[in-house]
Amino acid sequence: MAAGEQVTLLDSWASSFGMRVRIALAEKGVKYEYIEQDLWNKSGLLLQMNPVHKKIPVLVHNGKPVCESLVIVQYIDEVWKDKAPLLPSDPYQRAQSRFWADFVDRKIYEHGRMILTTKVEDQEAAAKKDFIDTLKLMEGELGDKPYFGGETLGYVDVALLPYCCWFYTYENILNFSLEADCPKLNAYCKRCLQKESVSKSLEDPKKIYDFALMLRKKLGVE
Amino acid sequence: MAEVKLLGAWGSPFSRRVEMALKLKGVEYEYIEEDLGNKSPLLLKYNPIHKKVPVLLHNGKPIAESLVILEYIDETWKTNPILPEDPYDKAMARFWAKFLDDTCMPAIWQIMWSKENQREKAMEEAIQHLKTLENELKDKRFFGGETIGLVDIVANFIGFWLGAFQEASGMELVNKERFPVLCRWIDEYVNCSVVKQNLPPRDKLIAFLQSRFSASSWKY
Numbered sequence: 434m435a436a437g438e439q440v441t442l443l444d445s446w447a448s449s450f451g452m453r454v455r456i457a458l459a460e461k462g463v464k465y466e467y468i469e470q471d472l473w474n475k476s477g478l479l480l481q482m483n484p485v486h487k488k489i490p491v492l493v494h495n496g497k498p499v500c501e502s503l504v505i506v507q508y509i510d511e512v513w514k515d516k517a518p519l520l521p522s523d524p525y526q527r528a529q530s531r532f533w534a535d536f537v538d539r540k541i542y543e544h545g546r547m548i549l550t551t552k553v554e555d556q557e558a559a560a561k562k563d564f565i566d567t568l569k570l571m572e573g574e575l576g577d578k579p580y581f582g583g584e585t586l587g588y589v590d591v592a593l594l595p596y597c598c599w600f601y602t603y604e605n606i607l608n609f610s611l612e613a614d615c616p617k618l619n620a621y622c623k624r625c626l627q628k629e630s631v632s633k634s635l636e637d638p639k640k641i642y643d644f645a646l647m648l649r650k651k652l653g654v655e
Numbered sequence: 656m657a658e659v660k661l662l663g664a665w666g667s668p669f670s671r672r673v674e675m676a677l678k679l680k681g682v683e684y685e686y687i688e689e690d691l692g693n694k695s696p697l698l699l700k701y702n703p704i705h706k707k708v709p710v711l712l713h714n715g716k717p718i719a720e721s722l723v724i725l726e727y728i729d730e731t732w733k734t735n736p737i738l739p740e741d742p743y744d745k746a747m748a749r750f751w752a753k754f755l756d757d758t759c760m761p762a763i764w765q766i767m768w769s770k771e772n773q774r775e776k777a778m779e780e781a782i783q784h785l786k787t788l789e790n791e792l793k794d795k796r797f798f799g800g801e802t803i804g805l806v807d808i809v810a811n812f813i814g815f816w817l818g819a820f821q822e823a824s825g826m827e828l829v830n831k832e833r834f835p836v837l838c839r840w841i842d843e844y845v846n847c848s849v850v851k852q853n854l855p856p857r858d859k860l861i862a863f864l865q866s867r868f869s870a871s872s873w874k875y
Contacts, residue, residue, distance in 0.1 A: 485754065485787055497743055504749045511742040524730040525716055531723045536704065570704070 440465035441493040443479055445472055447644045449542075450502035451490040452595035452634050457506045459630035460586060461513040503534055506591055519588045533574055533581065534592040540567045541596055548603050549645060552654045561607050565614050572617040579624065586628065594631055597622035601638035602645040659684035660712040662698050664691055665855050666863055668812040669721040670709040675808050675853040676725050680732040722752060725805060737805045751791060751798065752809040759784045760812060766826060767868075781828055785813075789837045796843060803847060813837070814844040815854050823864035 442458070442465050444451035458465055470479050470489050482491045482498040492499045492508065499505045510519040520527050544564040548556065571593065575581055581589035600611050600622065612619045625631045649655035661677070661684050663670030677684050689698050689708050701710045701717035711718045711727065718724050729737050738745050762781040769777045788810075792798060798806035807814075813829070818841070821827055831838045844850055 486758075494743075499743070499746045499750070501750055501753055504746050504753065507749065508742055508746040511745070524727055525713070525718070527730065528718045528723050528727040531726065532718070532720055535720055535723065 439493075439495050442467050443470050443476075443482060443489050443491040443493065444468070445470050445489050446636060447641055448489060449545075449595035449599060452598075452636075453502045453591050454490045454492060454505050454509070455634035456586075456591050456594060456630055457509045457519060459634055460517040460519065460591075461509060462516060463509070463513055503538065503592065506588065510588070517585070519582070519586070519591060521582075521587070530582070530588040533571075533589045537571075537589070537592040537596075541571075541593070545596065545599060545603060548606050549648065550652055550654060553606060553608075556607055561609060564603070564607065565609065568611075568615045568618055572615055575617065575621060586625070586630070590625065594622075594625055595635060597626065597631075598635040598638045598641050599645075602642045605642060606645075606649075658714055660687060661685070662687050662689050662695075662701065662708050662710040662712070664689050664708045666860055667691075667708055668816050669707075671853050671855070672721050672808050672811055673709045673711060673724050673728070675811065675849055676728045676737060678853060679737065679803075679849045680728065680734045682728070682732050722756065722809070725808065729805075735802075737799070737803075737808060739804070748799075748805045751788075751806045754784075754788070755806070755809050755813070759788060763812075763817065763820075763828065766828065767820065767824065778828065782833070785829065785834060785837060788813075789834055792836055792840055794836075797840065803844070803850070807844065810844075811850070811854075814841050814850065815857075816860070819857060819860045819864060823861045824868055 440458070440463055442451070442454055444454065444467060446469060455467075468478070470476060472489070475487055479489065479491065480487055482493055483489075483500045486500060488500070490500075490502055490505060492505045494508075494512070499508050506519065520530055544560070544567060547560060548564070551560075574589075578584075580586050581593065603609075604611055611622075626635070646655055659677070659682055661670070661673055663674065663686060665688060674686070687697070689695060691708070694706055698708065698710065699706055701712060702708075702719040705719060707719070709719075709721055709724060711724045713727075713731070718727050725737065738748055759781070762777070762784050765777040766774060766781055797803045798810065817829055821829070829837060829841075845854070
């Protein structure tokens with residue numbers, strides 16, 4: 434990091450969006466100050482740095498805020514461009530990476546949100562099948578590559594990997610096994626967790642599950 | 656065989672965004688109109704995941720999702736850039752493009768399709784988001800500055816489609832009293848030549864929307 438450079442991350446420990454930014458910063462070797470946010474009692478700093486959405490993550494770089502996890506990850510990739518590029522250099526490959534990261538946002542996030550906010554008895558078999566089909570689509574896109582980014586971790590990996598610590602929660606609520614239904618994705622998660630940039634950015638799946646149960650009780654669905 | 660093809664739909668703001676960017680950069684392309692009620696094998700082949708328009712085909716390789724396509728176009732054809740060079744300014748443009756698509760547009764749809772007793776709440780939410788957008792525009796000529804950029808292209812549904820919706824449905828969300836700055840932008844925008852060439856015929860759009868509103872079920 435250049436002298437006088439100030440990087441701060443406003444985040445919340447369980448957030449899959451926040452984890453994306455943590456992975457990206459770790460991959461680039463960027464030193465930053467992490468400030469945990471209480472989302473039920475939002476700080477003046479958060480409201481000042483993200484007045485539009487009042488959400489985390491927010492990256493503050495030399496006093497200037499960047500919001501929305503994938504916007505932040507692309508920003509990080511462009512500013513700290515000399516190390517560990519996340520997006521490929523070819524425009525077509527870049528477009529494919531953006532497409533799949535957008536897919537993760539729309540489909541996996543939406544499924545996850547539905548699972549989290551629905552009572553166990555109301556979880557439909559159709560929704561479960563849809564979720565597993567979506568994960569299988571990701572498996573298809575991964576193919577035989579070690580990462581979605583090819584030989585090295587890339588943009589789509591950064592978008593998806595945080596869900597690796599949330600899968601345990603979805604498995605328990607939805608009653609399915611990632612290992613049984615999506616073995617390739619399961620193996621991918623295990624493999625990526627061996628990377629320090631990933632393991633240090635993600636949380637313990639059991640801690641996430643306890644947190645999810647607490648959230649579900651609060652929402653009255655548990 | 657044309658090097659660049661676009662699978663689109665005449666009334667779709669997403670499809671027209673891509674045409675605007677291609678025209679702005681002087682890129683020749685073959686346009687293929689898709690019947691969204693009867694999707695072609697070509698569309699299903701080139702966008703199997705979402706089965707939607709627009710799809711750009713460049714040398715036979717498909718790209719889907721309008722925001723993804725817009726960035727691809729900007730990176731491939733360097734004339735008249737639609738994104739700034741500076742990473743921070745670029746991040747801001749991407750943020751506002753996302754705000755338009757993920758926050759503004761759904762809020763506006765919500766007014767259209769909400770029940771009578773929830774319409775007022777939906778209106779309030781849409782007004783709040785449009786005021787946020789207006790605040791970002793301030794005294795700039797366009798969101799992109801002196802010339803139209805990514806955010807202006809993405810805001811095409813506010814620049815044009817919203818007016819058509821308002822006329823077709825009788826709903827009034829955006830007017831000069833409530834949104835003086837946004838209305839000023841709308842006037843500049845629709846008179847901008849690259850925009851003017853890439854709008855569907857207004858009467859045809861209004862008639863289409865009216866027929867959809869009067870039918871009880873409509874999927875965009």
